[in-house]
Amino acid sequence: MDTMVQTVPQRATAMDSLGCSTASLSADHVLCTEGLTFRRKSAAGTYRSRVATPAQDRGLLVGVSLVDGHHRRGGEARRRQDRIFDRGDIYIRDFDEDYAAELDGSFDFFLIELSTGFLDNAEQITDRGRGRDLTRVQGKRDQILRHLAQALLPALAQPGEFDPLFVEQMAMAIGAHLLHQHRSAPTGAAGPEACPLPPLAIRRAKDMLMSDDGERPSIGNIAEALNLSRHGFFRAFRDSTGVTPYQWVLNQRIDHARRLLATTDLSLVEIALTCGFSDQSHFTRVFGRIEGASPGRWRERAR
Structure with a gap:
């Protein structure tokens, strides 16, 4: 089952679902x-x-x-x-x-x-x-x-x-x-230690992470496809690639963005959306953290 992230609307009442008065909450x-x-x-x-x-x-x-x-x-x-x-x-x-x-x-x-x-x-x-x-x-x-x-x-x-x-x-x-x-009081035998994924499994996991079929990648779905638990897949992927699934996806997006910045005249908004970022602000923030310079400044230096 895909993980769904959503904001839950608060009821317009004096008390919330934890029995706390909402009137004074900052x-x-x-x-x-x-x-x-x-x-x-x-x-x-x-x-x-x-x-x-x-x-x-x-x-x-x-x-x-x-x-x-x-x-x-x-x-x-x-x-x-x-x-x-x-x-x-x-x-x-x-x-x-x-x-x-x-x-x-x-x-x-x-x-x-x-x-x-x-x-x-x-x-x-x-x-x-x-x-x-x-x-x-x-x-x-x-x-x-x-x-x-x-x-x-x-x-x-x-x-x-x-x-x-x-x-x-x-x-x-x-x-x-x-x-x-x-x-x-934990029960049950200890499970196997995480080990690196075989090349075919790594390739399949990466393909699913970069899927462009319109659905967000899910660690749960990928783990199920590889017959692993979510945590087992997470550790095995990290041991195999040196980074977490999320970090790997970010690196791929930044690599793609660098190529577009250096070889095209696409606007920063177009590059952000093409590379899978939610908007230009998100792209600029992540790119600056990884590259140490804004996308615009990096493009000027690259050219």
Whole structure:
């Protein structure tokens, strides 16, 4: 199944799906991928409120604080706590229990909603056995997850400007990190170590990544075509090429752009669209990061 990245519209009501009042939120972003929903919720100043969500069949919620000093009192009925969350502190809780908490002070949280099927399909992410679960924690420090969250924040704010392949790759990294770092009672035998793909498989994967049939490439589809898990394909492709699938696609687009800049009079907008970038701004940003010069300046030097 293709990964679909979309912005989820917020309801025009006082409370959101996490039981949080939307009136005082300074950031309220949502981004969906297969099995994971990412959110950013923040409020500045002396924000005081109460959040409450009834028990529901919805999976797990992971929250990572992006700032210091958020004070929260409450939780599930059996695990009520009074805690201050600093930058990089996380919590993992179930949706299948009633939850209520008092929020005191400003906050900025990156939230990951794991669907009920996420853990059931964990072996498709990690290659290391079925039946995995996550430890429920409150206030545990995880700076790696915070850095992964920070990398995804721009895509939450402006999802239309980011390649779905990048978002899918980041979602895989976050899911794999959670399963490796916060697992509890893993079961099943360890899977095989990743090994380089054979030349025919590499060629097929590259052809699919560069397909121009109008559909965005999906790591899940390519992995299925090669009879691998998503994470297994990701690691094997990286071991074979030295770069991730998304980085490889970017390199191909930049190579194509360099050729067009040097040998044609196409405008930057035309080159951007021809090479698969969403617009000229996206092209200029990526090209400048890789080449150290804007496309226009690079063209002047090349000629």
